[in-house]
Amino acid sequence: MNSFSAVKYFWITHQSSLISRPTLHTFHNVVSSSQGFTIGTSPWDESCKRRRKAAATALNRPAVQSYMPILDLESTASIKELLEDSKDGTVDIDPNPYFQRFALNTSLTLNYGIRIDGNIEDKLLKEIVLVEREISNLRSTSNNWQDYIPLLRLWPSRNREAKIWRERRDAYLSHLLEMLKDRIAKGTDKPCITGNILKDPEAKLNEGKNMRFSFFSVSFFFKKKVL
Numbered sequence: 487m488n489s490f491s492a493v494k495y496f497w498i499t500h501q502s503s504l505i506s507r508p509t510l511h512t513f514h515n516v517v518s519s520s521q522g523f524t525i526g527t528s529p530w531d532e533s534c535k536r537r538r539k540a541a542a543t544a545l546n547r548p549a550v551q552s553y554m555p556i557l558d559l560e561s562t563a564s565i566k567e568l569l570e571d572s573k574d575g576t577v578d579i580d581p582n583p584y585f586q587r588f589a590l591n592t593s594l595t596l597n598y599g600i601r602i603d604g605n606i607e608d609k610l611l612k613e614i615v616l617v618e619r620e621i622s623n624l625r626s627t628s629n630n631w632q633d634y635i636p637l638l639r640l641w642p643s644r645n646r647e648a649k650i651w652r653e654r655r656d657a658y659l660s661h662l663l664e665m666l667k668d669r670i671a672k673g674t675d676k677p678c679i680t681g682n683i684l685k686d687p688e689a690k691l692n693e694g695k696n697m698r699f700s701f702f703s704v705s706f707f708f709k710k711k712v713l
Contacts, residue, residue: 506530510633513625516648517655540683556595564588567605586615598666599676610658617654624648 497504506529509515528534543549564584572579583606590611591601602611624630624647632638632645639645669675670684 510625510630511636511639512630512633512645512648513621516645517621517624517652540679553592553596556592560588560591560595560601563591587611590614594662595676595678597679598662599669599678599681600662600665613654614658617651617658620651621655624651 509529528537564587568579568581568584569575571577587602587606587608594600594602602608604611627633632641663680666675666678666681667684670681675681
């Protein structure tokens with residue numbers, strides 16, 4: 487019976503049994519083979535447990551309230567540029583790129599202490615938005631049949647495409663991480679989630695796994711809304 491009590495029993499009483507994630511060939515074995523899984527896509531294990539604990543701390547009520555200056559800055563910058571580019575509303579423009587930059591800059595600031603200063607035509611902004619959109623498409627349950635029909639994996643075209651997007655994502659993830667490490671070494675870094683993890687030995691998240699906790703994990707809400 488699809489009653490409220492049945493839903494409560496299934497989702498709340500047995501929530502610990504539903505905490506894991508299924509693994510899919512394309513995303514987990516091809517796209518994520520170099521960088522590992524994000525906390526939103528990782529099967530349940532001790533590493534995922536530690537990363538989710540770190541994410542919960544970063545997203546609790548006091549922490550979110552402390553992020554308001556970041557949201558104020560990015561929303562103000564986006565609205566200002568919208569007004570300027572639309573000539574105070576007299577010219578039709580597509581608002582999506584402005585929303586994408588707002589979401590990405592918010593995520594980058596929270597997780598790396600870095601923001602993209604350029605406009606919506608910034609090369610890094612466009613690269614991240616494009617790659618993340620394509621990787622999201624590879625996780626689709628309706629148009630990636632090789633995840634469900636193993637025989638299709640013998641045709642390399644789909645894996646080849648996934649490897650291309652993986653390599654492009656690896657490039658900017660490594661770039662962002664190296665930028666943060668350089669700032670930490672120079673003492674010019676700003677407080678951020680990834681920086682706190684790098685500095686905190688108690689986090690116990692190694693180099694191969696800790697950055698997969700990154701802004702693609704924490705800011706899934708923003709990404710779902712704008713990508």
